[in-house]
Amino acid sequence: MGRLMFLLIFGLTGAGILISLGVWQVQRLAWKEGVLSEIEARIDAAPVALPETVDPEADRYLPVEVSGRFLPGEIHVLVSIKRVGPGFLIIAPFETETGRRILVDRGFVPSDAKAAPRTLGPETVTGNLHWPRETDSYTPDPDLEANTWFAREVPDMAAHLDTDEVLLIARSETDPAIRPIPVDTAGIPNDHLQYAITWFSLAAIWIMMTALFLWRSRAPRQA
CATH class of the missing domain: 1.10.287 (Helix Hairpins)
Structure with a gap:
């Protein structure tokens, strides 16, 4: 028993x-x-002006609209999209009408379009602020000679392109060769x-x- x-x-x-x-x-x-x-509600909200000061936690996903111009020079971040294949995210320096320089993730291009010329000049960009967490101990350092990066590390990209540590991920793109990849919750x-x-x-x-x-x-x- x-x-x-x-x-x-x-x-x-x-x-x-x-x-x-x-x-x-x-x-x-x-x-x-x-x-x-x-x-999701924050991502889809109506865009506001870029705040004077931003906080990577409080302002993550904040919808923002800025006017200004794309500058020469860009960073290529190696990625792979399901059912599309490998390619690069185009991270470009953007100067606002107030003279502030930020980073803009314009979107995706296939590998064979990495070196293609991109449209520059005046633009109004709507998107969401983001500070992606994509690096770990296994992430390689960027190959600066080949301009190939393996993660969107905002402080490093900002230092390389001489911008503020602010990344705006565009919701749309006027350059037809670039496929925008807007912020969503799929990666969470x-x-x-x-x-x-x-x-x-x-x-x-x-x-x-x-x-x-x-x-x-x-x-x-x-x-």
Whole structure:
């Protein structure tokens, strides 16, 4: 009887822990969906003028409209787009009408268009401020000689192009050769549903294994 009680307590405790982890992930899922909804609403809001001072956290995704002109010189960031293939994001210096220099992510071009001439001069750009987090310990340093970068590291790009540490990701582009890649929430991970399913599945397996052990322990032994 003591053995059966031990198995029952052990099984119920383990199942309770696994179920609680699943419930916690469901709660995290609801929280993350709320965060994503807030971000999407912020991204799609009406654009405002570029603030005098910006904060990488408070102003992330802020919709902004600026008028000015694209300047010569650009950075090419190596990327790959699903169902399109490899290519480059075009990061260009932009001087506003007030004389402020910022970075503008104009969008994507295929690899064979990396060196193609781009339209410059007067432009009004609408987009969202962003400070992407794309680097880790495995990210190579940029190949400055080939003008090939492997991440949009705003401080480094700003230093290279002599601009403020401000990146505006354009929603549209007048140059037909450039495909704009507007900011969205697709790149923000939200795996809580998969985690919840995993924990609940483990709980179900745990309960079935506990029931099996209890049944085998109660079954009469063959002489």
